[in-house]
Amino acid sequence: MSLNIAAKEVKPLRTNFGYTARRVGENKPASRYQEAVYDIQPTCNFHYPPSWEPDKMLFDASRTAIVMQDWYSFTDPRQYYYTTYVAARAKQQEVMDSNFELIEKRNLLQGVPAAVLQQIREVLIPLRHLEYGANMNNQDICDRGYGTTITSLASFNGFDRIGMAQYLSRIALLLDENEETTLLAAKTAWLDAPVWQPLRHAMEDTFVLDDWFEIMVAQNIVLDGLIYPLVYERFIPALTAQGGGTFLMLTQFMNEWYGETVRWTNQLMKVTAAESPANAELLSAWTSQWVARLEQAVLPLAQLAFGENAAAQQVAEVKQELLARLAKQGIKV
Amino acid sequence: MSDGKVFMIFQDTADARPFIEALTQENPAATIIHQPGMIRFEAMGEIGITRAVVEELAGRDVDLQELHLTLISLSGNIDEDDDYFRITRH
Amino acid sequence: MAKKLNMRKRYELLTRGLGWEPTYQSKEKVFSNESYEGIKITDWSKWEDPFRLTIDAYWKYQAEKDKKLYAVMDSFAQNNAHLNLADATYVNALKLFIQGVTPLEYQAHRGFARLARQFSGEGAQIACQMQSLDELRHTQTQIHTISHYNKHFNGMHDPFHMHDRVWYLSVPKSYFDDAKSAGPFEFITSVSFAFEYLLTNLLFVPFMSGAAFNGDMATVTFGFSAQSDESRHMTLGLELIKFLLEQHEDNIPIVQGWIDKHFWRAYRVLALVSAMQDYMLPESPMSWKEAWEIYFVENAGALFNDLARYGLRMPKYHEQATAEAEHLSHQVWGTLYNYAHAASMHFWLPDEKKMDWLSEKYPNTFDKYYRPRYEMWAQMAKEGKRFQNGGLPQLCQVCQVPMLFTEVSKDDPMQISYRSSEFNGEKFHTCSDGCKDIFDHEPEKYVHAWLPVHQIFQGNCGGAAIPDILNWYHFKPEDGGDYAGSADETRWKAMHGETTGAASSDTESAEEKAAA
Numbered sequence: 001m002s003l004n005i006a007a008k009e010v011k012p013l014r015t016n017f018g019y020t021a022r023r024v025g026e027n028k029p030a031s032r033y034q035e036a037v038y039d040i041q042p043t044c045n046f047h048y049p050p051s052w053e054p055d056k057m058l059f060d061a062s063r064t065a066i067v068m069q070d071w072y073s074f075t076d077p078r079q080y081y082y083t084t085y086v087a088a089r090a091k092q093q094e095v096m097d098s099n100f101e102l103i104e105k106r107n108l109l110q111g112v113p114a115a116v117l118q119q120i121r122e123v124l125i126p127l128r129h130l131e132y133g134a135n136m137n138n139q140d141i142c143d144r145g146y147g148t149t150i151t152s153l154a155s156f157n158g159f160d161r162i163g164m165a166q167y168l169s170r171i172a173l174l175l176d177e178n179e180e181t182t183l184l185a186a187k188t189a190w191l192d193a194p195v196w197q198p199l200r201h202a203m204e205d206t207f208v209l210d211d212w213f214e215i216m217v218a219q220n221i222v223l224d225g226l227i228y229p230l231v232y233e234r235f236i237p238a239l240t241a242q243g244g245g246t247f248l249m250l251t252q253f254m255n256e257w258y259g260e261t262v263r264w265t266n267q268l269m270k271v272t273a274a275e276s277p278a279n280a281e282l283l284s285a286w287t288s289q290w291v292a293r294l295e296q297a298v299l300p301l302a303q304l305a306f307g308e309n310a311a312a313q314q315v316a317e318v319k320q321e322l323l324a325r326l327a328k329q330g331i332k333v
Numbered sequence: 334m335s336d337g338k339v340f341m342i343f344q345d346t347a348d349a350r351p352f353i354e355a356l357t358q359e360n361p362a363a364t365i366i367h368q369p370g371m372i373r374f375e376a377m378g379e380i381g382i383t384r385a386v387v388e389e390l391a392g393r394d395v396d397l398q399e400l401h402l403t404l405i406s407l408s409g410n411i412d413e414d415d416d417y418f419r420i421t422r423h
Numbered sequence: 424m425a426k427k428l429n430m431r432k433r434y435e436l437l438t439r440g441l442g443w444e445p446t447y448q449s450k451e452k453v454f455s456n457e458s459y460e461g462i463k464i465t466d467w468s469k470w471e472d473p474f475r476l477t478i479d480a481y482w483k484y485q486a487e488k489d490k491k492l493y494a495v496m497d498s499f500a501q502n503n504a505h506l507n508l509a510d511a512t513y514v515n516a517l518k519l520f521i522q523g524v525t526p527l528e529y530q531a532h533r534g535f536a537r538l539a540r541q542f543s544g545e546g547a548q549i550a551c552q553m554q555s556l557d558e559l560r561h562t563q564t565q566i567h568t569i570s571h572y573n574k575h576f577n578g579m580h581d582p583f584h585m586h587d588r589v590w591y592l593s594v595p596k597s598y599f600d601d602a603k604s605a606g607p608f609e610f611i612t613s614v615s616f617a618f619e620y621l622l623t624n625l626l627f628v629p630f631m632s633g634a635a636f637n638g639d640m641a642t643v644t645f646g647f648s649a650q651s652d653e654s655r656h657m658t659l660g661l662e663l664i665k666f667l668l669e670q671h672e673d674n675i676p677i678v679q680g681w682i683d684k685h686f687w688r689a690y691r692v693l694a695l696v697s698a699m700q701d702y703m704l705p706e707s708p709m710s711w712k713e714a715w716e717i718y719f720v721e722n723a724g725a726l727f728n729d730l731a732r733y734g735l736r737m738p739k740y741h742e743q744a745t746a747e748a749e750h751l752s753h754q755v756w757g758t759l760y761n762y763a764h765a766a767s768m769h770f771w772l773p774d775e776k777k778m779d780w781l782s783e784k785y786p787n788t789f790d791k792y793y794r795p796r797y798e799m800w801a802q803m804a805k806e807g808k809r810f811q812n813g814g815l816p817q818l819c820q821v822c823q824v825p826m827l828f829t830e831v832s833k834d835d836p837m838q839i840s841y842r843s844s845e846f847n848g849e850k851f852h853t854c855s856d857g858c859k860d861i862f863d864h865e866p867e868k869y870v871h872a873w874l875p876v877h878q879i880f881q882g883n884c885g886g887a888a889i890p891d892i893l894n895w896y897h898f899k900p901e902d903g904g905d906y907a908g909s910a911d912e913t914r915w916k917a918m919h920g921e922t923t924g925a926a927s928s929d930t931e932s933a934e935e936k937a938a939a
Binding site: 008045050111191 | 425426427428436437438439440441443444445446447448452453454459477478479481482483485486487489490493494503504526529530532533536537539540545549552553555557559560562563564566567568570573574575576577579580581582583584586587590593596597601603604605606647868871872873878886897914917918919920
């Protein structure tokens with residue numbers, strides 16, 4: 001069929017969906033990100049009260065004490081919707097795959113001193129359980145949170161944690177030539193060893209928090225803000241000097257992931273705090289409460305990673321970095 | 334083997350070709366139905382493919398999980414491993 | 424040299440022992456939703472995910488799928504490929520899709536996040552979060568595909584606003600609200616098993632194949648691409664059912680009850696799909712009845728033969744659904760035609776060619792019951808007395824479809840079927856034994872239903888007059904009514920370089936186009 005374009009009506013009737021036009025204007029085309037997230041969550045006229053929480057509606061902004069005029073004030077600076085999210089991760093996983101392959105093929109772990117391997121087994125591998133807990137918390141935010149710009153990135157974030165737990169499992173399998181010795185030992189340590197108990201205890205306390213935004217703060221801002229810099233920015237790079245440089249490659253994903261995550265957590269804190277003094281106060285109360293709890297909880301881990309003497313200093317430094325970063329977003333502790 | 338029907342439906346695209354051909358080759362008793370945009374294989378009791386056959390047809394290494402890229406639907410119990418993908422009725 | 428791991432073992436080791444075993448907080452508090460429905464799980468580790476997709480493989484394959492999908496979408500938009508549709512009437516199916524289906528995908532996304540938080544076994548937990556993500560994918564790819572159509576046709580401009588308010592959209596919305604307000608095991612039985620395993624093939628396979636047949640390459644691509652995730656979801660549904668039945672015999676009657684309920688509930692939602700399949704596809708490769716035979720009767724029959732050894736039987740009233748397949752699409756289409764003035768899409772009477780096709784596909788019913796009705800309405804329209812229902816319909820308290828279903832299984836297909844129940848001294852109306860059973864089982868739940876007609880009468884929908892209500896829905900005058908003479912029709916002709924002629928010549932020219 002040949003079309004004579006000149007004779008045809010091909011001029012669009014409208015530029016946008018109504019729900020994006022109300023946000024970006026009638027004539028400015030909305031981006032795919034905006035189409036994919038703005039106002040797509042149901043907001044009213046629900047049919048039945050949830051059996052799991054009969055005093056609330058199915059989607060209900062009152063599941064947090066944070067109050068927003070507009071729950072879409074926050075947008076993800078990365079502009080992730082499903083496709084851009086999986087595309088970014090697919091690229092990263094390809095790099096990780098070739099890292100694992102290279103290390104396996106060239107037997108690069110053979111030259112690593114036993115002491116370094118032992119440190120990896122004790123410090124790094126049990127973190128797969130911590131990631132799993134972080135996953136649960138983020139699924140919870142996706143479930144009970146409000147506004148797709150927030151809930152969809154909690155969904156991505158949670159999924160990433162399982163991905164990282166699986167990468168940590170792969171490292172364990174690489175160490176053991178596909179035996180599960182380290183995996184089992186790490187689980188036992190996680191459940192029983194004193195070093196992990198304050199963290200595990202704190203995680204379980206976050207699981208039962210009613211306010212999903214408090215979970216956001218405790219998990220994605222404070223706990224990650226201590227653990228990631230300690231482990232992936234300090235502990236792993238320090239192993240290089242001891243002959244453990246390969247682990248930089250094996251944890252490249254985690255390191256990049258945290259750098260990326262900070263971009264949206266900063267933005268979320270900034271927008272939420274700027275909304276009202278009440279929000280800012282709440283955020284800073286949650287932050288100081290969880291910083292106080294979690295800096296204690298990560299200390300035994302820091303001792304294991306950096307030694308008795310250096311641990312307190314390391315924790316103090318990452319805490320300062322975190323508080324300085326949050327101060328820039330308007331959250332004073 | 335039961336007489337329950339199983340089916341697999343693939344997109345009718347070039348990427349699906351090695352899987353479609355492997356299904357045709359390995360399940361001579363299956364009925365093949367062409368519909369707009371899709372190809373449906375149905376059989377009684379079981380239907381399946383093996384990796385070696387798909388690789389032979391594709392002329393390269395194939396991970397059978399690639400079939401998710403072009404599979405539209407299926408019915409039956411899945412039995413999957415590195416070297417085969419089968420759908421059965423008990 | 425490291426020992427080689429097969430897929431099963433590798434998958435198992437990667438997630439080995441991840442399930443959280445709380446000791447500082449009670450298990451009942453951490454997984455607070457897991458037991459209140461009465462489901463007994465003794466050992467989550469017996470759960471096996473047959474697909475064994477690791478997270479990195481998921482990223483890789485899903486990114487690959489989307490790369491292809493968005494390439495089709497982009498080229499569709501660039502080439503204005505909507506011009507190649509068989510006919511613009513087809514676009515009305517997409518209107519129903521984005522208003523009625525896409526928001527459900529979103530609800531599923533959030534619902535599976537709940538399960539991913541509440542299930543304590545890591546195997547099912549991970550499968551649920553994959554599904555949660557997939558459902559977000561479906562929502563967003565559907566928005567992006569239909570975005571192009573929205574630029575060129577009416578009625579698709581505010582789907583999420585409409586979904587929360589519009590009368591006919593309370594049918595799909597209330598179904599999902601029903602599942603989502605239930606506990607996690609009922610939710611997954613409803614969505615993954617009753618809806619996805621038993622019924623979604625009906626929407627995504629024959630309808631999408633029909634989309635391809637009518638020149639809509641963008642929609643068929645997202646449809647088939649979504650359905651490829653769906654095969655994972657159907658498997659999750661099936662495996663979960665088998666798992667629950669194996670875990671404890673006390674689970675069997677609970678699960679059977681949910682299957683009965685949600686089969687019927689989902690089937691009523693699909694009544695809208697039957698009309699899409701038979702009436703909105705200008706060229707239909709398969710009728711609703713044929714699709715029902717293949718994807719329900721055969722498929723579910725084989726499935727329940729498999730499940731019989733667990734003590735499960737076919738869903739209650741499935742015979743009635745099969746008997747109704749001869750009538751369903753015609754009854755729904757007729758009702759929609761009567762309310763075309765209150766919809767954000769167009770309806771029309773089938774032309775001669777379509778009616779001949781329907782006679783052929785429905786030899787027992789179409790000529791006997793439905794052709795005469797359409798011919799009468801066509802005559803009335805010709806005389807300037809277009810038949811329409813000026814009042815507001817009575818809705819079923821459960822499925823919320825207007826009372827349009829008939830006593831097909833009592834061999835009285837022209838008699839509208841009514842049922843009623845009393846609760847707290849009030850009378851509640853339902854459309855069928857299936858819906859009445861559902862109401863009677865949980866009346867305290869269904870009395871809460873946000874019934875659009877009641878809400879209108881109570882003044883909660885923008886006003887008392889139809890234009891006020893339509894305005895509250897965000898409908899524009901050009902969104903609804905008959906296709907003939909609509910703004911869409913005028914544009915479609917302009918798109919093809921024709922000037923608008925008499926409305927009655929439209930169907931002929933569409934046929935000529937399809938033939939060309």
